[in-house]
Amino acid sequence: MSGNPLDKRYAVLGAMLIAPTVLVFCAVIVYPLVSALYLSLFTIFTPTLRGSFVGLGNYAYLVNSPEFWRSLWNTLLWTICTLALQIVFGVAAALMLHQNIVFRSLARSLILFPYFVSTVVAVLVWRWLFNDLYGVMNHLMLMAGLIKMPLDWLGSMPNAMISIILVGAWKYFPFVVIAVLARLQTIPDALYEAAKIDGAGAWSRFVDITLPQLRDVLVVVVLLRAIWDFKEFDLIYLLTGGGPIIATQTLPLMVYKDAFGLNDMGRASAVAVSMMLVMLSFMVLYLKLAGRDERESQR
Amino acid sequence: MKTIAGRIAFNLFAWTVVLVTAFPLIWMILTSVKPQFELFRIPPTFWPEQITFEHYVRLIYETPFLKYMRNSLILGFATTIVVVVVATLGAHSLVRFRYPGRERLAQMVLFTYLLPSVVLILPLYLMMVWLGIANTIFSLVIAYTTFALPYALWLLRSFMQGIPDDLEAAALVDGATRMEAFVDVILPQALPGIISTSLFTFILAWNEYLYALVLVNTDEARPLTTGVMSMLVSAFNIEWSLLMAASVMMSLPLIIIFAFLQTYLTRGFGAGGVKG
Amino acid sequence: MADVLFQKVRKAFGSAVAVKSLDLAIGSGEFVSLLGPSGCGKTTTLRMLAGLEFPTEGEIRIGDRVVNAVPPGQRDIAMVFQSYALYPHMSVAENIAYPLKKRGIGRAERDAKVASVAATLQLGALLDRKPRQLSGGQQQRVALGRALVRDPKVFLLDEPLSNLDAKLRAHMRAELIELHRKLGKTFIYVTHDQLEAMTMSDRVAVMHEGDLQQFGAPMQVYEKPANLFVAGFIGSPAMNLLAGVLEPSGSGLAFVRQGLRLAVGDGGQAGQKVTLGVRPEDIALGSGPFVATVRIVEPTGHETIVIADIGGQSAIVRVQPDTAYAVGSETPFAVRTSRLHAFDSVTGARLDLAFALPAS
Numbered sequence: 001m002s003g004n005p006l007d008k009r010y011a012v013l014g015a016m017l018i019a020p021t022v023l024v025f026c027a028v029i030v031y032p033l034v035s036a037l038y039l040s041l042f043t044i045f046t047p048t049l050r051g052s053f054v055g056l057g058n059y060a061y062l063v064n065s066p067e068f069w070r071s072l073w074n075t076l077l078w079t080i081c082t083l084a085l086q087i088v089f090g091v092a093a094a095l096m097l098h099q100n101i102v103f104r105s106l107a108r109s110l111i112l113f114p115y116f117v118s119t120v121v122a123v124l125v126w127r128w129l130f131n132d133l134y135g136v137m138n139h140l141m142l143m144a145g146l147i148k149m150p151l152d153w154l155g156s157m158p159n160a161m162i163s164i165i166l167v168g169a170w171k172y173f174p175f176v177v178i179a180v181l182a183r184l185q186t187i188p189d190a191l192y193e194a195a196k197i198d199g200a201g202a203w204s205r206f207v208d209i210t211l212p213q214l215r216d217v218l219v220v221v222v223l224l225r226a227i228w229d230f231k232e233f234d235l236i237y238l239l240t241g242g243g244p245i246i247a248t249q250t251l252p253l254m255v256y257k258d259a260f261g262l263n264d265m266g267r268a269s270a271v272a273v274s275m276m277l278v279m280l281s282f283m284v285l286y287l288k289l290a291g292r293d294e295r296e297s298q299r
Numbered sequence: 300m301k302t303i304a305g306r307i308a309f310n311l312f313a314w315t316v317v318l319v320t321a322f323p324l325i326w327m328i329l330t331s332v333k334p335q336f337e338l339f340r341i342p343p344t345f346w347p348e349q350i351t352f353e354h355y356v357r358l359i360y361e362t363p364f365l366k367y368m369r370n371s372l373i374l375g376f377a378t379t380i381v382v383v384v385v386a387t388l389g390a391h392s393l394v395r396f397r398y399p400g401r402e403r404l405a406q407m408v409l410f411t412y413l414l415p416s417v418v419l420i421l422p423l424y425l426m427m428v429w430l431g432i433a434n435t436i437f438s439l440v441i442a443y444t445t446f447a448l449p450y451a452l453w454l455l456r457s458f459m460q461g462i463p464d465d466l467e468a469a470a471l472v473d474g475a476t477r478m479e480a481f482v483d484v485i486l487p488q489a490l491p492g493i494i495s496t497s498l499f500t501f502i503l504a505w506n507e508y509l510y511a512l513v514l515v516n517t518d519e520a521r522p523l524t525t526g527v528m529s530m531l532v533s534a535f536n537i538e539w540s541l542l543m544a545a546s547v548m549m550s551l552p553l554i555i556i557f558a559f560l561q562t563y564l565t566r567g568f569g570a571g572g573v574k575g
Numbered sequence: 576m577a578d579v580l581f582q583k584v585r586k587a588f589g590s591a592v593a594v595k596s597l598d599l600a601i602g603s604g605e606f607v608s609l610l611g612p613s614g615c616g617k618t619t620t621l622r623m624l625a626g627l628e629f630p631t632e633g634e635i636r637i638g639d640r641v642v643n644a645v646p647p648g649q650r651d652i653a654m655v656f657q658s659y660a661l662y663p664h665m666s667v668a669e670n671i672a673y674p675l676k677k678r679g680i681g682r683a684e685r686d687a688k689v690a691s692v693a694a695t696l697q698l699g700a701l702l703d704r705k706p707r708q709l710s711g712g713q714q715q716r717v718a719l720g721r722a723l724v725r726d727p728k729v730f731l732l733d734e735p736l737s738n739l740d741a742k743l744r745a746h747m748r749a750e751l752i753e754l755h756r757k758l759g760k761t762f763i764y765v766t767h768d769q770l771e772a773m774t775m776s777d778r779v780a781v782m783h784e785g786d787l788q789q790f791g792a793p794m795q796v797y798e799k800p801a802n803l804f805v806a807g808f809i810g811s812p813a814m815n816l817l818a819g820v821l822e823p824s825g826s827g828l829a830f831v832r833q834g835l836r837l838a839v840g841d842g843g844q845a846g847q848k849v850t851l852g853v854r855p856e857d858i859a860l861g862s863g864p865f866v867a868t869v870r871i872v873e874p875t876g877h878e879t880i881v882i883a884d885i886g887g888q889s890a891i892v893r894v895q896p897d898t899a900y901a902v903g904s905e906t907p908f909a910v911r912t913s914r915l916h917a918f919d920s921v922t923g924a925r926l927d928l929a930f931a932l933p934a935s
Contacts, residue, residue, distance in 0.1 A: 004629040005644040007397075013477055014396025018404065021389035021452065028423065028445045029411050035422035049425065093316065101313045109557055110321040116553055116564070117324070118506035120524045121546040124531070125323045128330065128539050134339055136326060143342070170320070178565065224413075231415035234508040238528065255417040260513070265421055272418040279415070468627050469660035472731075473721065474648030474677030483673075487664040 040269035046259060051266055058270035067246060067254070068271065072278065075250040078165060078236070079229045085169035086225060087218070090176020095210070097177065098184045108181075115174035119234040126167050126239065130154055157247045160240045164248055168235055172228070176221055183217040184210070219290045223283070230279055251275040324550075331355070331543035338539055354544035363518050364545060367526030370436055371505060374522050375552075377440045378504040382447045383455075383497050387489070390455035391481055395467060405456070412449040416509055419445055424513055436520050442510040447503050451496045458492025459485070495563040498556055505552060523549050578603040578761045579624065579729060584633035586619050593619040595785040597633070601778075606755050606762040608772035611782035612808070617765045620782070621731050624763065625654050637729060648677065653722035654731040657738065659714045661706035661721075668693075668702040671720045678725075692724045712743045719754075729761045736771065748775060769809055773797070781805050799916075803923040806852045806916055812880060815858070815890040817851045818920055830917070830930065834886025835865055837912065840929030849926065852916030855880070855893040860900070863909025864933055867892075869900045883908075 040058055044051030062068040097108055114122065129137050130153035138150040153163045187210065195205050233252040236242065242249030242257065249257070251271060259268035318325075330338065331354055333347040358364045393405055423442050427433040432441075462485060470480035486493075511525045521529070527545045531537060556564065579601040586594040594616040601607050609617035622628040624635060626647035635642050642650050653674070661670050668689050675685045693699045696716045706714055715735060722730055732751075736744045752775055755762050766772050772779045773793040781788040781796060781804075789801035800806035806814050819832030821843045828839040830849060843849065860867070860881065867883035867890070874880075874896055881892045881900055885908075892908075900906065909932060917926040 006626070006646060007629045010396060010477060011398040014392045014398050014401075017388045017392035017396070020385045021392075021448065022404070024385060024444055024448055025407070025411065028441060029414065029419065029449075032419040032422035032426070032445075033414070035425070036418050039421060039425075049428070093320075096313050096316065099309065099313070101310050107314065107317045109561060110317050110324075112564075113321065113324060113553075113557065116502055116506075116557070117550055118524060118553075119508060120506070120528055121327070121549055122323070124527070124542050124546050125327045128543065129323060129326065131539070134341070134343065134539075136343060139342055170323070182565075227413050231417065233417060238508070252415065252417045255421075256509075256513075259421055265425075269421050272415070272421065276415060276418050283413075463658060463660065465656045465658045465660035466662065468622075468625070468647075469654070469656060469662070469721075470673070471627065471647040472625055472652065472654045473674035473725075476646070476648070479677065484662055487662075 036269050036272055039266055040273050042266040044265040046263040046265050049265070054266065058267045059274070061267065062270055062274060067249075068274075070246060071249050071251050071254045071271075074161075074246075074248060075230060075252075075275075077161065078168070078232075078248075078250055079226060081165045082168035082172070083222065083225055083229055085165065086173040086176050086229075087222065089169060090173040090221075091180055091214070091218075093173065094177045094180035094184060095206075097181060111177055112174045114171050115178075117171075119171070119238065122167065122171050123235065123238040126163075127154070130163060154240050155244055157244060160244060160248050164236050164239050167239060168229065168232070171235065172225065175225060179217055179221045180214060183214055187213045223286060223290075226286070227279065227283065230282075231275075251278075327543050327546050330540055331547050333540055335538065335540055354538075354540045355548070358541060358544050358548065362530060362541075362545075363526065364523075364530075364548070366518060367521055367523045368548070370520060370526075371522040371524075374436050374439055374443075375501045375504045377436070378443045378447055379497050379500045381440060382444055382451045382500050383493060385444075386448055386451035386455050386496065387486075387493060389452050390459050391485060393452075393456055394459040395464075395485075408449050408452050408456075411445075412453055414445075416446060420510065420513055423510075427514055434515050434517050434520055436515075436522075438514050439507075439510060439520070439522070442514055443504050443507060447500045450503065451500050454496045454499065455489070455492055458495070459489055461492075462488045491563065491566065494560070495566050498560060498563055502553065502556070578605070578638060579763065580634075580636040581620070581624075582634045582636070584620075584623065584630045584635060586616075586623060586628060587631045592785055594623070594630075597787055599780060599787060599790065601761060601763065604759050604761055606752075606764065606775060606777045608764045608766055608776040608779045609782060610766055610769060610772040610779050610808075611788075613767060614784075615782040616785040617767075617782050618733060621654075621733055621763060621765045624729075625652060625731055626650055651728040652731055653725045653727040653729075655715075655718045655722050655733065655735045657734040659706075659718040659738075661714055661717055663706055666703050666705060667698060667709070667717050667720075670706065670717055671698075671724050674721060674725045688724050689720075692720045695723070696720050711739055712747070715739060715747065723754075723758075727760070729763060730758075732762065732764045734766055735764075737766075737768070744771075751775060769811065773809075781808065783808070799925070800852070801925055803850060803852075803918045806918065806925075810854060812855050812891045812893070814916070815853045815855065815885075816918075817853065817885065817888060817890070819849055819851060821845055821847045821849055829933075830928075832886055834867075836933055837910075837915075838931040838933060840931065842928050843917075843926060848920035849928070850918045850920045852918060853890070853910055854914065855891045857911040857914045858890065858892045858908055859911065860892055860894055860906050860908045861898070863907045865908050865910075866905050867908050868905050869902055872900050872902060 041053060041055055042051040043054050043058070093111055097104065097111065101107060129135050132138060132150050132152055135153075137153065138147070141147045142150065151159060154160050191209050192205060195209055200208065231252055232250070233256065236248060236250055237253055237256065240248045242253045252275070255268045255272045255275070258271055259265050329345070329347060332350045332352065333344070334349055334351050334353070337344060337348060393401060423445070424433070427438040432438045466484050466488065467480045470484045471477070475483055506524065508524045511522050515521050515525065518526070527542070527549060530545065531542060581597045581599040584594060584597040585592070597620060609620055611617050619628060623630050624637075626642065626645060630643060637650055637652065662673065665673065671689045671692055672685045675688060689702070693702055696719060698713070698716055698720060701709060701713060706717065709717065715738075718735070736747050739747060748771060764772070764775065776793055778791060779793050779796050780790045783804045789796055789805045796805060796809055800809060803816065807816060817832055817835065819830050819835065821828045821839060822831045823845045824838065827841070828843055828845060830837045830839055830851060832851070835851070860883070865885070867885045869881055869883050870889060871882040872879060873882070877896065879894050879896045881894055882889050883892055883906070894900070912930040912932055915930045917928040918924065919926055
């Protein structure tokens with residue numbers, strides 16, 4: 001930084017413009033984040049907000065709590081399955097919508113809508129579709145002869161887990177569609193024409209041209225969606241509430257239950273912090289792997 | 300795909316997929332205009348035998364729906380205005396000014412963009428109780444900035460990076476101060492980006508559930524998301540057509556945005572959501 | 576009196592130095608080009624003068640005022656950008672009026688000035704259009720108009736013609752010269768195109784790697800390049816640079832390299848490594864003491880370019896189109912000794928040596 005007075009004046013102006021952002025960040029993000037770490041060292045009774053210091057007691061409790069490990073397992077299962085479906089359907093739908101079909105923009109709007117619609121709306125509609133007596137799902141499956149008796153979609157296992165995974169895939173795959181579609185439009189046609197001249201069939205064109213071109217965008221999409229799915233609360237809470245018992249309870253739901261159901265805000269914070277640590281370690285691992293792949297593919 | 304038959308088959312297939320995807324939403328609309336008794340037909344009817352708007356009327360006159368909607372509108376607009384104003388100034392600063400710590404700040408924005416709400420929500424809850432503003436729409440506006448501000452900042456930053464540096468330089472040479480250049484040149488150029496960001500922020504605020512669940516438990520301040528769910532829980536027997544009518548009403552702003560402003564949504568995605 | 580003065584100006588971006596230590600005095604009403612390859616520091620120099628970058632060290636003056644800390648808008652300058660930087664949301668008239676508006680000039684006067692500038696630049700019919708509805712040439716005129724309307728002391732032009740096609744560029748060059756003559760203001764013109772610099776400027780400042788290499792009238796820079804870089808950069812086709820060494824010869828010295836031997840009048844030392852500079856037009860094929868092999872013949876119509884091998888190095892020769900040269904043939908040649916240049920191969924600095932052909 002030079003000592004020029006005008007340069008300094010500009011820097012001060014820049015700092016003033018960013019100041020509101022920094023203030024808000026400190027108040028609603030940095031302070032709560034630190035505070036969450038601090039709270040996790042106490043046991044706090046939610047209604048009175050009184051508590052006592054327990055050190056790492058909450059964490060020790062969690063390590064020995066089967067419920068915590070079950071919730072972590074559920075979280076991973078849900079994240080991996082729903083993410084895999086989102087990616088597969090998302091890429092497929094994007095490839096489809098990239099083709100010239102009639103009323104393409106209307107088709108795109110319809111595909112994108114689930115992503116933007118409120119989770120509350122999505123859940124209400126799906127609970128109605130899953131309704132055991134009058135729900136369309138049961139009716140259609142009975143008609144098709146896939147099942148003999150109406151299914152309990154949300155109240156029994158493994159149906160409940162499958163249901164949330166399916167609804168999660170339905171709600172969030174459009175994100176993949178938009179991202180992939182945007183990337184597809186930037187792949188030059190000349191690449192495909194060159195491959196055609198070289199005698200590549202449709203499948204090998206997809207594998208040798210489309211997929212490598214999509215690689216970067218998919219790396220980002222998988223990362224973002226994995227993080228968002230991992231911390232998903234609304235959809236699971238509203239569909240099953242974590243039930244039956246804790247069969248679909250993920251970590252975010254456990255945080256909520258510990259804080260406001262079991263009234264222990266300290267332990268809830270410990271769960272939240274642990275969850276964040278798990279997420280961070282997966283993220284670091286993933287970025288390392290993606291980075292190494294990248295270097296290898298460039299070699 | 301060269302033959303006409305192949306083309307027709309592909310179109311049929313594609314549209315089947317599209318309609319299956321959209322089916323839940325179509326079903327929502329159809330259910331909302333069926334009379335209550337028609338819901339319990341086995342097999343279910345697809346097209347309503349009789350179209351009725353009685354559920355919408357009941358929703359408006361006999362439930363607190365309008366109150367929730369008012370709350371959601373206030374919440375959505377307030378959040379959008381606060382977040383977009385703060386983020387526009389912040390993004391401009393991050394893109395066009397030089398000062399120590401700027402890069403680190405930009406990285407921090409990205410990090411917070413990925414932070415789980417459940418980690419922040421307990422301290423935020425305690426903070427609202429301590430400030431004495433729990434159970435107000437205002438407390439939700441503050442809470443919503445935790446996810447909306449990093450998002451808006453990131454989005455606007457990408458948009459503003461797309462505005463050539465020369466434009467501001469030209470304004471400065473032409474005699475504008477930095478702030479005048481911002482108002483006269485940068486803001487008009489960033490307008491499409493600001494509109495995109497506003498739409499995204501509004502949708503985020505409109506759809507949010509968890510903070511509303513934890514921070515607000517009176518009908519006076521409750522937004523649509525928790526409000527409509529409380530209608531489901533409190534009802535003795537669930538009136539699906541009423542809930543579907545509520546869902547349709549709740550999706551109205553979205554439908555309007557989709558119908559008229561969709562380009563801004565997709566553009567926003569290109570700029571901020573994902574960059575290859 | 577100097578209108579623009581750089582004194583020991585240095586500009587570093589972090590560890591990268593863009594301008595090393597620049598001293599430059601530009602007279603009032605001069606047309607000066609800053610010429611150099613990309614990355615030579617010419618644009619940074621211009622932007623520092625405009626107040627868009629701030630010098631790390633040194634002083635910049637416009638008139639008798641030190642402007643280091645004066646905001647761009649108060650420096651009494653106007654600038655035309657390479658990208659034109661027209662405000663896309665404003666009409667042509669609003670674009671041209673913007674600098675006046677920022678100076679608090681009233682509407683009536685603004686309109687009058689815009690109209691007069693528009694008349695000068697033949698933009699009258701386009702005033703209500705938006706920049707994106709204009710062709711490249713028209714946009715360029717609007718950018719010029721926005722600079723003209725202010726009547727500033729100094730005009731800064733950053734590669735203003737580089738986005739135009741060749742024909743329009745030649746036309747605009749003439750127009751800019753005409754404009755400069757009419758206004759009598761100081762023009763500082765950044766370009767990487769030597770043809771623009773040579774044809775338009777009163778003086779050319781050649782820059783390379785953040786250093787000013789030479790500052791002089793176009794013909795002076797061409798005839799007496801100060802160092803190897805300027806010698807190689809100015810002139811198209813480029814000057815032939817032939818490395819050799821000074822050897823004792825009889826009572827004096829001789830420049831010697833493979834296929835070439837020239838007597839040196841005075842100056843220089845035996846054993847000194849010297850690079851000989853010969854412009855393509857200063858080699859005469861057909862007769863002379865040396866022999867070259869013709870490699871390539873490129874007729875362009877009004878002249879022919881011959882690329883010939885002189886002692887293992889190819890050299891470019893400009894010849895009249897009426898003589899035919901067979902590729903692969905050997906031809907004798909001579910050099911015009913009064914027009915030769917010599918440079919120290921190590922330091923690159925110009926040496927004042929007088930050459931003579933060997934006595935045949």
